[in-house]
Amino acid sequence: xxxxxxxxxxxxxxxxxxxxxxxxxxxxxxxxxxxxxxxxxxxxxxxxxxxxxxxxxxxxxxxxxxxxxxxxxxxxxxxxxxxxxxxxxxxxxxxxxxxxxxxxxxxxxxxxxxxxxxxxxxxxxxxxxxxxxxxxxxxxxxxxxxxxxxxxxxxxxxxxxxxxxxxxxxxxxxxxxxxxxxxxxxxxxxxxxxxxxxxxxxxxxxxxxxxxxxxxxxxxxxxxxxxxxxxxxxxxxxxxxxxxxxxxxxxxxxxxxxxxxxxxxxxxxxxxxxxxxxxxxxxxxxxxxxxxxxxxxxxxxxxxxxxxxxxxxxxxxxxxxxxxxxxxxxxxxxxxxxxxxxxxxxxxxxxxxxxxxxxxxxxxxxxxxxxxxx
Numbered sequence: 428x429x430x431x432x433x434x435x436x437x438x439x440x441x442x443x444x445x446x447x448x449x450x451x452x453x454x455x456x457x458x459x460x461x462x463x464x465x466x467x468x469x470x471x472x473x474x475x476x477x478x479x480x481x482x483x484x485x486x487x488x489x490x491x492x493x494x495x496x497x498x499x500x501x502x503x504x505x506x507x508x509x510x511x512x513x514x515x516x517x518x519x520x521x522x523x524x525x526x527x528x529x530x531x532x533x534x535x536x537x538x539x540x541x542x543x544x545x546x547x548x549x550x551x552x553x554x555x556x557x558x559x560x561x562x563x564x565x566x567x568x569x570x571x572x573x574x575x576x577x578x579x580x581x582x583x584x585x586x587x588x589x590x591x592x593x594x595x596x597x598x599x600x601x602x603x604x605x606x607x608x609x610x611x612x613x614x615x616x617x618x619x620x621x622x623x624x625x626x627x628x629x630x631x632x633x634x635x636x637x638x639x640x641x642x643x644x645x646x647x648x649x650x651x652x653x654x655x656x657x658x659x660x661x662x663x664x665x666x667x668x669x670x671x672x673x674x675x676x677x678x679x680x681x682x683x684x685x686x687x688x689x690x691x692x693x694x695x696x697x698x699x700x701x702x703x704x705x706x707x708x709x710x711x712x713x714x715x716x717x718x719x720x721x722x723x724x725x726x727x728x729x730x731x732x733x734x735x736x737x738x739x740x741x742x743x744x745x746x747x748x749x750x751x752x753x754x755x756x757x758x759x760x761x762x763x764x765x766x767x768x769x770x771x772x773x774x775x776x777x778x779x780x781x782x783x784x785x786x787x788x789x790x791x792x793x794x795x796x797x798x799x800x801x
Contacts, residue, residue: 433669437548441555446536450641453501455784457508461792462785467746471737471779472786476793478698478735479514487697488690491515492712494703495523497783498643499538503528505787507646514794517690518575518647519683521707522658525578525644526665529560532582532642533634550664557668558625559634563587565621565675568614569595573686574656574679579648582636591629595619610678617675625670653690655683657707687711692719694734701769702739702783709768716772734774738766744780 464472482489491506498520509515520528530537533555544550551557560578566587567577581587595615602612639645647654658680665671691699691712701708720730740763747760749770754760763778770776779786 433667433671436552436667436669438552438554438557438668439549441530441534441553444539444549444553446534447538447540448499449536450501450503450531450638451535453499454504454641455501455788457505457788457791459788461789464781464785464789468779468781468785469789471777472781472789473793475698475700475735475737475777475779476790476797479794480797482697482735483514483516485696486693487695488517488693488699489515489697490517490519490687490690490694490699492519492699492701492704492708493524493783494521494705494707495527496703497787498524498527498531500784502784502787503531503641503643505791506643507640509791509794510643510646510650510652512794512798514791515652516693517653517655517687518643519655519657519687519708519711520575520643521704522656522663522665525575525656525658526556526560526663528641528643529578529582530556532636532639532645533559535638535641551667553664554668557665558670559587560665561668561670561672561675562621562625562627562632564679565614565618565672566590568675568678569611569618571614571682572679573682574658574676575644575654575683576648577679578656579642579644579646579654581634582639582642582645583648585636585639586634587632589622589627589629589632590618592619592622594629595622613674614678617672617678621670621672621675653686655687656680657684657687657711659707684711684715688715688718691715692722692731694719695723695731696733698735698737700737700739701765702786703741705740705742705765709765713768713772730773732773734772736769736772736774736776737779738769738776739779739781739783739786740765741780741782744778747778749776749778 527537563581564577743759745759747754
């Protein structure tokens with residue numbers, strides 16, 4: 428079967444791309460005045476905040492899972508504050524969520540005209556994004572990091588520590604002699620392959636990130652809060668770059684999935700918030716909860732319970748109260764497949780139909796007020 432290799436493509440400098448978004452213009456401060464919500468929205472956000480406060484007091488997980496539009500809407504600083512203030516214990520996104528976050532940290536800008544650039548064969552064919560993210564994940568792999576923390580570390584460190592090819596070869600040969608064919612060997616081999624392909628010298632590869640304060644994954648790495656990336660192969664622009672290494676990306680993504688599942692296993696009495704993620708969030712949650720229940724039943728005889736699931740989106744929810752069960756076909760909520768998936772996961776489900784900007788600012792303000800006793 429023939430394949431189209433990225434090695435045959437013309438890759439352009441990121442500086443040549445016309446960007447549609449500038450973080451310095453769209454960034455939303457967590458201290459901004461929150462938008463006025465209607466009574467239902469206000470009650471839902473306040474109720475969620477109460478559940479978060481209780482979960483943090485009990486040591487249970489509080490997980491925030493989101494799609495890329497949260498980042499593109501300038502909400503990075505708000506999520507950073509939630510991390511720094513200790514309100515969330517796990518942050519997860521898809522590949523695009525990580526990529527936009529990285530581009531904002533590196534360039535201050537992100538997002539391109541997809542229609543125009545696909546027609547020119549330029550969409551996603553940008554050197555720095557593809558090279559540095561792929562390299563970060565490959566190098567993070569040899570340090571037992573997943574996809575998300577690997578990129579977060581690169582941003583925080585303003586670069587990458589590149590080992591020598593001789594050092595990597597020696598480690599590979601040692602593991603082969605010891606007949607150890609596990610994860611470590613694969614990570615070393617993938618890193619060696621990529622370093623050789625890019626002809627990189629050993630030492631610190633300087634990659635400045637002047638806008639890192641906007642970065643969610645940087646804040647997560649600095650605060651050692653799990654930040655996991657759940658990509659789909661071919662979904663993101665890093666797969667068009669010659670530096671893409673399927674072994675390294677797959678390894679990082681699997682590690683991140685297992686980290687996410689571990690946080691789900693601590694969700695008894697906890698909170699899981701899915702914002703603008705109709706496919707990735709429910710899919711990884713149902714598999715992770717099954718794994719967590721399997722483990723919990725072995726250890727305690729009981730599955731995970733008493734978890735609170737908040738789903739936030741702008742699709743019409745028909746005002747349905749999910750505590751009444753699944754909606755009938757004549758209600759718009761019937762067609763919210765992602766809500767059905769979460770509803771079938773036990774616990775309590777609340778669907779909050781609201782713009783993610785209004786949601787997150789109001790949620791942070793509710794939490795801040797509760798922490799101060801207001």
